[in-house]
Amino acid sequence: MRTEIRIAGFGGQGVALAGLILGKALAIYSGYEAVMTQSYGPEARGGASSANLVVSDEPIDYPFVLTPNILVALSQEAYALYRPGTKRDAILIIDQDLVIPTNSDSCYGISSTRLAEELGRRVVTNVVMVGFFTAVTRLLTREAVERAIADTVKPKTLPLNLKAFEVGYTQPVIPVNLRGNHE
Amino acid sequence: MAAEQVRTGLHFMSGDEACAEGALAAGCRFFGGYPITPSTEIAEHLARRLPEVNGVFVQMEDELASMAIILGASAAGARAMTATSGPGFSLMMENIGLGMMLELPCVVIDVQRGSPSTGLPTMPGQSDVMQARWGSHGDYESIAYAPWSPQEMFDLTIHCFNVADRYRLPVFLLADEVVGHMVERVAVPACDSIEHWERKHAATPPGEHFEPFKITDPDLVPPIVHAGEGYCIHYTGLTHDERGYPDMTAATHNELVTRLVEKVRVNRENIIRTEGYSLEDAEIVVIAYGCTARSARQAVREARQAGIRAGLLRLISLWPFPEEEIARLATRARSLIVAEMNLGQISREVERCARRPARGVFHAGGMMIPPDPILQAIREASA
Numbered sequence: 288m289r290t291e292i293r294i295a296g297f298g299g300q301g302v303a304l305a306g307l308i309l310g311k312a313l314a315i316y317s318g319y320e321a322v323m324t325q326s327y328g329p330e331a332r333g334g335a336s337s338a339n340l341v342v343s344d345e346p347i348d349y350p351f352v353l354t355p356n357i358l359v360a361l362s363q364e365a366y367a368l369y370r371p372g373t374k375r376d377a378i379l380i381i382d383q384d385l386v387i388p389t390n391s392d393s394c395y396g397i398s399s400t401r402l403a404e405e406l407g408r409r410v411v412t413n414v415v416m417v418g419f420f421t422a423v424t425r426l427l428t429r430e431a432v433e434r435a436i437a438d439t440v441k442p443k444t445l446p447l448n449l450k451a452f453e454v455g456y457t458q459p460v461i462p463v464n465l466r467g468n469h470e
Numbered sequence: 471m472a473a474e475q476v477r478t479g480l481h482f483m484s485g486d487e488a489c490a491e492g493a494l495a496a497g498c499r500f501f502g503g504y505p506i507t508p509s510t511e512i513a514e515h516l517a518r519r520l521p522e523v524n525g526v527f528v529q530m531e532d533e534l535a536s537m538a539i540i541l542g543a544s545a546a547g548a549r550a551m552t553a554t555s556g557p558g559f560s561l562m563m564e565n566i567g568l569g570m571m572l573e574l575p576c577v578v579i580d581v582q583r584g585s586p587s588t589g590l591p592t593m594p595g596q597s598d599v600m601q602a603r604w605g606s607h608g609d610y611e612s613i614a615y616a617p618w619s620p621q622e623m624f625d626l627t628i629h630c631f632n633v634a635d636r637y638r639l640p641v642f643l644l645a646d647e648v649v650g651h652m653v654e655r656v657a658v659p660a661c662d663s664i665e666h667w668e669r670k671h672a673a674t675p676p677g678e679h680f681e682p683f684k685i686t687d688p689d690l691v692p693p694i695v696h697a698g699e700g701y702c703i704h705y706t707g708l709t710h711d712e713r714g715y716p717d718m719t720a721a722t723h724n725e726l727v728t729r730l731v732e733k734v735r736v737n738r739e740n741i742i743r744t745e746g747y748s749l750e751d752a753e754i755v756v757i758a759y760g761c762t763a764r765s766a767r768q769a770v771r772e773a774r775q776a777g778i779r780a781g782l783l784r785l786i787s788l789w790p791f792p793e794e795e796i797a798r799l800a801t802r803a804r805s806l807i808v809a810e811m812n813l814g815q816i817s818r819e820v821e822r823c824a825r826r827p828a829r830g831v832f833h834a835g836g837m838m839i840p841p842d843p844i845l846q847a848i849r850e851a852s853a
């Protein structure tokens with residue numbers, strides 16, 4: 288089974304690192320085949336950026352994401368750009384303070400940026416999101432992702448990153464529509 | 471080699487990083503280069519890692535100098551490498567010819583992008599294939615490999631060093647942007663299980679009479695000595711005799727250049743690498759390499775599911791060309807298809823060896839050829 292994941296936002300939100308952590312958790316600690324490709328604009332920060340993962344239990348030939356089954360949007364621009372090319376029944380995960388989805392979409396929302404700021408470091412927004420992704424999709428075990436975080440981030444930032452993961456992982460997993468009403 | 475210089479274990483890394491780690495695992499301790507996308511990550515990674523293993527990283531002023539400095543490092547005994555993309559590969563051609571003439575082992579990584587000229591900086595291409603064969607002036611036979619995954623970026627970089635050292639010439643790794651930038655699992659083996667082919671060193675001790683280009687072995691490879699070992703030898707790009715001194719006669723020139731070509735041809739069985747998928751009963755054979763071979767394998771698998779007897783011959787080495795294998799396949803396959811991200815370079819070689827036309831699935835570059843057009847060509851061939 289081929290699963291396609293796109294994590295999109297603007298440069299500086301740590302989209303690439305989120306993809307790398309999840310890819311590592313899948314390919315090294317969960318026995319899946321996984322390929323990551325990236326797309327980004329010429330700007331170091333602020334431009335559109337996405338990390339794209341293909342996951343399968345068989346060897347992956349074509350490495351690019353075509354129509355994702357899972358879209359993680361960290362900015363309105365990313366949602367607007369990538370939602371149309373995403374499967375209709377895809378799992379949609381958004382930073383609910385930064386993205387207003389269309390009426391017809393039901394998304395899993397989290398205040399990832401605000402939660403990261405409450406931890407004192409906005410840079411861990413991506414790891415908060417990785418935690419929430421893990422809880423929502425159940426594609427991976429918590430342990431696999433924590434191991435991937437441990438061998439990706441700098442050792443001195445590991446406690447903060449594990450805390451960020453924990454915060455994201457323990458948020459309520461409830462799909463919400465545009466008005467924030469629980470379905 | 472100390473174990474910490476080889477990062478044994480499973481990694482999730484890009485092809486460019488895997489190439490850099492492969493170089494370190496092969497014992498490469500010298501990099502001279504001029505960063506250019508999509509190969510930049512190789513230089514970046516080695517700039518960090520080489521100092522950790524007492525290696526040398528030099529950012530050069532341009533690609534001419536990059537090629538020159540790795541020839542110098544090689545002449546002093548180091549396993550040396552540079553990495554570039556098409557525009558830089560063009561600039562390296564003059565000194566690549568010098569490397570062929572001086573028979574100095576080294577590895578040149580070309581992570582191909584859309585070309586000609588500045589082309590498409592961060593987008594893929596496979597159009598430097600003929601340049602890798604004929605890019606420098608004069609007759610010589612080159613060796614090039616085309617990885618299709620980050621794992622092969624690691625494995626084939628090591629192999630390039632082994633082949634370069636064994637046969638004494640610059641060896642090319644013709645990667646592409648897709649394979650260089652994609653991130654996938656890479657298994658780095660234990661340090662002591664990494665293959666290491668030694669340079670054939672001269673048996674004559676320093677101080678005694680020694681002729682550096684005298685051939686005594688049937689492999690046509692002269693034994694090497696290194697700067698600093700106490701030998702007195704002369705290197706020149708001019709046509710030279712067995713002593714290494716200029717000898718600009720037609721007879722010496724013909725003998726030297728013929729040997730430079732023949733030393734690769736006579737050893738081709740140890741150099742050429744291919745891999746077959748579903749070839750046993752294949753009526754339609756797709757020939758592809760690098761990232762395009764990934765799409766080709768998927769197309770072949772889908773064709774098989776549709777009941778079409780298709781197979782894939784993946785070229786792991788591009789040069790020297792697997793002439794005998796293509797000729798053999800051509801006698802039993804009904805149809806040959808060549809898929810490549812250029813407008814027909816390897817396809818000419820295939821047609822030359824098969825002695826009949828091959829169907830082409832070509833794209834000038836900028837995007838990886840997806841499986842669909844290859845599958846379409848298979849369907850057309852089977853109709």
